Amino acid sequence: MDAVFDNLDLFVDGFLTSLRIIVIAMIGSLLLGVVIAACRVSPVPPLRAFGTFWVTTFRNTPLSVVLFACAFGLPEIGINRSFFFFGVLGLVLYTSAFVCEAVRSGINSVSAGQAEAARSIGLNFSQGLRFVVLPQALRTVVPPLGSVIIAMMKNSAVVGAFGVGGDLWSTGATLTSARGLETLPVYVGGVAVGYLIITLSAGALLQLLERRVAIAR
Amino acid sequence: MSQEQSVLYDAQGPRARRRTLIGTVIAVLALLGLAFVVVRRLADRGQFSMELWGPWIDPSNEAFDSVWRLVGEGIVNTLKAAAVAMVLSVVLGTIIAVARLSLGRGGRLPLIVVTEILRGLPVVVLIYIGVRVLDDVGVDLGGLPGGQVFWGLIIGLTAYNMVIFAEIVRAGVASLPKGQREAALATGLTQGQTMRIVLLPQAFRTMLPAIISQLVVVLKDTSLITFIANYDELLSQGESIQRNLDNPIQTFFIIGLIYIAMNYALGRLAQYIQRRQAQAGRAQGQPTETVGLTPATTGTVGGGA
Numbered sequence: 035m036d037a038v039f040d041n042l043d044l045f046v047d048g049f050l051t052s053l054r055i056i057v058i059a060m061i062g063s064l065l066l067g068v069v070i071a072a073c074r075v076s077p078v079p080p081l082r083a084f085g086t087f088w089v090t091t092f093r094n095t096p097l098s099v100v101l102f103a104c105a106f107g108l109p110e111i112g113i114n115r116s117f118f119f120f121g122v123l124g125l126v127l128y129t130s131a132f133v134c135e136a137v138r139s140g141i142n143s144v145s146a147g148q149a150e151a152a153r154s155i156g157l158n159f160s161q162g163l164r165f166v167v168l169p170q171a172l173r174t175v176v177p178p179l180g181s182v183i184i185a186m187m188k189n190s191a192v193v194g195a196f197g198v199g200g201d202l203w204s205t206g207a208t209l210t211s212a213r214g215l216e217t218l219p220v221y222v223g224g225v226a227v228g229y230l231i232i233t234l235s236a237g238a239l240l241q242l243l244e245r246r247v248a249i250a251r
Numbered sequence: 252m253s254q255e256q257s258v259l260y261d262a263q264g265p266r267a268r269r270r271t272l273i274g275t276v277i278a279v280l281a282l283l284g285l286a287f288v289v290v291r292r293l294a295d296r297g298q299f300s301m302e303l304w305g306p307w308i309d310p311s312n313e314a315f316d317s318v319w320r321l322v323g324e325g326i327v328n329t330l331k332a333a334a335v336a337m338v339l340s341v342v343l344g345t346i347i348a349v350a351r352l353s354l355g356r357g358g359r360l361p362l363i364v365v366t367e368i369l370r371g372l373p374v375v376v377l378i379y380i381g382v383r384v385l386d387d388v389g390v391d392l393g394g395l396p397g398g399q400v401f402w403g404l405i406i407g408l409t410a411y412n413m414v415i416f417a418e419i420v421r422a423g424v425a426s427l428p429k430g431q432r433e434a435a436l437a438t439g440l441t442q443g444q445t446m447r448i449v450l451l452p453q454a455f456r457t458m459l460p461a462i463i464s465q466l467v468v469v470l471k472d473t474s475l476i477t478f479i480a481n482y483d484e485l486l487s488q489g490e491s492i493q494r495n496l497d498n499p500i501q502t503f504f505i506i507g508l509i510y511i512a513m514n515y516a517l518g519r520l521a522q523y524i525q526r527r528q529a530q531a532g533r534a535q536g537q538p539t540e541t542v543g544l545t546p547a548t549t550g551t552v553g554g555g556a
Binding site for chain 1: 259260261263267271274275278279282292293296298367368371372373374375376379380383384387388467471472474475477478479486489490493499500503504506507510511513514515518
C-alpha cells in the first residue's frame with residue numbers, strides 16, 4: 035500500500051481531474067439528453083425521427099468507438115481540440131442517448147388520464163405540462179436517471195483510458211509504466227478505490243434523493 | 252407511437268395540425284441544413300474520395316480483401332469474447348443469486364459487499380485487473396486455450412456482469428407468485444429442488460429480455476480491451492486498419508455501423524420476446540410481470556455501462 039500513500043498527492047490530483055470530467059459531462063449530457071428527449075416526444079415527425087436516430091446510434095455504439103471517432107475523425111475535418119475536449123465530448127454524446135431514454139420513459143409513465151384531466155379543467159398545454167405532467171414525471175425519472183449518471187461516472191474511466199491525461203486512470207498508468215510500480219497496489223488500492231469512492235457516494239446520494247421524492251402511487 | 256404521445260396531447264384539430272405542418276417544414280429544413288453543412292465540410296476536406304473509401308467499398312481495391320478479412324476476424328473475436336463472458340456471467344450470477352436467496356443473514360452479508368464493490372467499479376478497471384494485475388501477481392492464464400489476454404478480458408467482463416445477472420435473476424425469482432414456491436414445497440420438493448425445478452426456470456423465462464439487453468452491454472464492453480492489451484476484436488482491428496490506411500472517418504463509420512447492426516438486432520430480439528411474453532401472459536388471463544420488470548432492471552443495471 036506504500037505505492038498509494040507515497041503518491042497520495044498524485045492520486046488526489048487524478049481524483050479531482052476525474053471529478054471535473056464527470057461534472058462537465060454530467061451537465062452536458064443532461065442538457066443534451068433533455069433536448070433529444072423533447073425531440074422524441076414532440077408532435078413534429080422529423081424531430082421524432084431525428085431523436086430516434088440519435089438514440090439508436092449512440093446507444094448501440096461502444097463508448098470507445100465514439101471516442102475514437104471524435105478524436106481521430108474530427109481533426110480530419112478541421113476541428114482540432116485537446117484530447118480532454120474530445121474525451122468529454124464523446125462521453126456527453128454517448129450518455130445523452132441514455133439520459134434521453136430515461137427522461138422519455140419518465141414522461142410516458144405519467145398516465146394519459148392526468149393530462150386529460152388537466153386539459154378538461156381548462157389548463158393550457160404549458161400549464162398542464164408545468165403543474166401536472168412534469169412534477170410527476172420528474173419523480174419517476176430520478177431512479178433511472180441516477181443510474182445513468184452513475185454509469186457515466188464509471189465510463190469516465192474509459193475516457194481516462196483513452197488518454198485525456200491527469201485523471202485517476204492516467205495516474206495509475208503513469209505510476210505503473212513510467213515509474214515501474216507494481217500494478218496490484220496502484221490499480222486495486224489506488225485507482226479502483228478512487229472510483230469506488232465516487233460511485234458509492236453517488237449511489238448513497240441517489241438513494242437519499244429517491245427517498246425524498248418518493249411518492250405512494 | 253400514437254400511444255406514447257397521448258400523454259402530452261390529444262388528437263389534433265385543424266389548427267394544431269397546421270402548426271405541426273409548419274413545425275415539420277421548419278424541422279426538415281433545419282435538419283437538411285445541418286446535413287448540408289456536414290456533407291459540405293466532409294466534401295471540402297476530400298473525405299468522399301475513393302482513395303479513402305476504396306478499401307471499404309471497392310472490391311477491386313488492393314486493400315479490400317485484407318481489410319474485410321481483418322474485420323471478419325474482429326467480429327468473430329468480439330462475439331467469442333462476448334459469448335464466453337455471457338455464459339460464465341449467467342452461470343455464476345445464478346449461483347450468487349441462489350446463494351443470496353437461500354443463505355441466512357450472516358452468509359448474505361459478504362455477498363452483498365462483493366456485489367456492491369464489483370458494481371461500483373468501472374468495467375475497464377476490472378478488465379485491467381483481469382489482464383494485467385493477475386498476470387503481475389503470477390496467475391498464469393496463458394495455458395488456457397485462447398491465451399492470457401482473452402481470459403483476462405473474460406475475467407474482467409464476468410466479474411462485472413455476474414453480479415448484475417445475480418440481481419436480474421433475484422428480481423426474476425422475487426417476481427414469481429408466492430404460490431409457486433409454496434405449492435412446490437407442499438408437494439414434497441426440497442428447498443433446492445424447488446429452486447431448481449420450479450422457480451429458476453420460470454424466472455429465466457421472465458428475465459430473458461433483460462438478459463439479452465445485458466448481452467448488448469457485454470458486447471460493447473469487449474471493445475475496451477483496445478486500451479489495455481492486444482486482442483484482435485473488432486475495434487482493435489479497425490484501429491490498426493485506420494492507422495495503416497489513414498482513413499479514420501471512413502473506418503470508424505464502418506466499424507460503428509457493424510456494432511450498431513449487431514446491437515440493434517439484439518435489442519429488437521429482446522423487444523420481440525418481451526412482447527410475445529406479454530401477449531402470452533394476457534392470453535392466459537394473468538398479469539405478466541415481464542412488462543414492469545424489464546425496463547426497471549435494464550434501467551438500473553444496463554444504463555450506459
